Structures are given as structure tokens and as C-alpha cells.
Amino acid sequence: MLALLSVLTLFLLGFVVGYWSMHLYPRLRPFRYSHHTEPQLPASSTTSQLQTLAKLYDLPSIVADSRNDAERIDALVRWVHDQWKPQPGHSAGTDNPLDILSRAAQGERFCRADYVTVLANALQAIDLPTRLLELHTRDSHWRPFGGYYQGMEVFLRDKQKWVWVDAQYDAVILNHGEFCSALEIKEALLDWNNGLELASAEGITDIDSYLAFLGPFLDIFIAQPLGQPRRFALVPPQLKFPRRHHGLGRTLYDQRCHSMDVFYAGHPTPQIVPTPIRPRGAFRPHSVSA
CATH class of the missing domain: 1.20.5 (Single alpha-helices involved in coiled-coils or other helix-helix interfaces)
Structure with missing residues (x-):
């Protein structure tokens, strides 16, 4: 007893x-972020693997009728979600989109987090600059689970800005009709004066439900530009955020950044940050665990 x-x-x-x-x-x-100059983040790049992905699945034809980058994103989101029906808890266990798609074609089903891997690579394969983005709670470095959520940001060339794309639920946030980055969603929530609305959401009933779910993760942003091995964390200057989970676990990021202007700088930027080779598969997207 x-x-x-x-x-x-x-x-x-x-x-x-x-x-x-x-x-x-x-x-x-x-927490809010600072405005000052720091070394620029490296640009996303298209690798030979992504070129194979674009050719093998004829990705240009999927977006051929799209009039702008937002429609290209929407077309590829729908294509990715058509590849398999999600099976909760069953991760593909790889960050190789070709492997995931090949297994899906044979009838295997994966969790929603694997949509992130495939969509991010597909977008970069058609030359839309894309970066994987982990949203972290401020205490995620010690939380055993449920401390972060996986999505991506895509650079809209016609709008010249980064926008948050939730590939797991096909969710995009607009503020007064304008696409939002993850940080702009955070700023809108802090200001309590916004016109946030939810676009193209799959299985989510309304904007309030989605923001109640997403809001706690909007404290730390950890980005990995596609085609680059390093990860960059946007951390508020007031917050000490350790580099490793639990002090001994996986490396959360390679370089800390406090400047929102640098983290959300226009694309592409000169790669002036050294990028040493990291072990293959060191970064894999994960969905939140409740």
C-alpha cells in the first residue's frame, strides 16, 4: 500500500x-529575443540525394500548376500525405526520404513525424530553401519526454520570408492574412493583439486548439538547414539553455544564436560558419510525446 x-x-x-x-x-x-549582429546561418543546399528524389518522383510535375511558393508547398504536402496513412508510434527510423518512400510504396506505414522528413527534403529538392525546426519548451533539456515538437520553416522566395509549416498536420498559420514564421506566431501570442488563423489543418478543429497545443513549445527554436550538418539554436538572452539533453544525452544544437534578425535573415546567406562532418543520422525528427 x-x-x-x-x-x-x-x-x-x-x-x-x-x-x-x-x-x-x-x-x-x-522571453523575447535580441536584435544584434552575429555570424550568419549557412544556406540550405540541394544534395545529389535530393536531385535523385526530384527525378525519381518527378516532383517538378507535381508543382507545375502552382502559381507561387505557397501553392508549391500545398501541392507537395498533399502528395506526401498521400504516400501512407499515419500509424502512431511507428517511426521509419531513418532520415533518408528515398528509403521512407520506398518502404511506404511496399505498404509500410509510419508516424506523422516522418511526413516532416519527406516533405522537407521534397521542398528542398525543388529549390525551395527549407530547414528542419525543433520547437522546444524552455525546460526541454531536462524533461524526460514531451519537451519538443518537430516541424519546418520554408523560405517563400516571392514573399522573402521564412514561414512555419507543420507537416505532421498540414497546418499553416496566418496573421491578418500573412504567413507566419514560428517566431512571429510567438510574438503574436505575446502581444495578445493578433489575427491568427489556421489554414489547411488536417484533424485540428480550430485555431485556439492548435495554439494551445503549439504555444508551450515556442520558447527555443533549433534549426538545421537542409543539406547542412550543423544545428543552430535561437535562444532568448535571458535563458541558459544547455547544449546537451540531461547534460549527458543527445546534442541539442551546435551553435547558439540570440539574434532574431540573424536567425530569420534573408536567404541565401554566405556560409561563414564552419560545418564539420557529423555522423550520419545524428539528427532525426521526432513528434511530441504526451
């Missing part, structure tokens, strides 16, 4: 701490 009470107490304590850290603490200290 005592053991059962101990387990229930620990479970309740964990729930209370988790709820506080994800819902109450961010409102008490709404």
Missing part, C-alpha cells in the same frame, strides 16, 4: 511540474 501511494505521489508531482513548466511558467516570463 505504501509503495502504491509513493508511485501515485510521484506521478502526481510529475504531472503538476510538467503542467506548470508548459502552461504557467512561460506566461510568467515571456
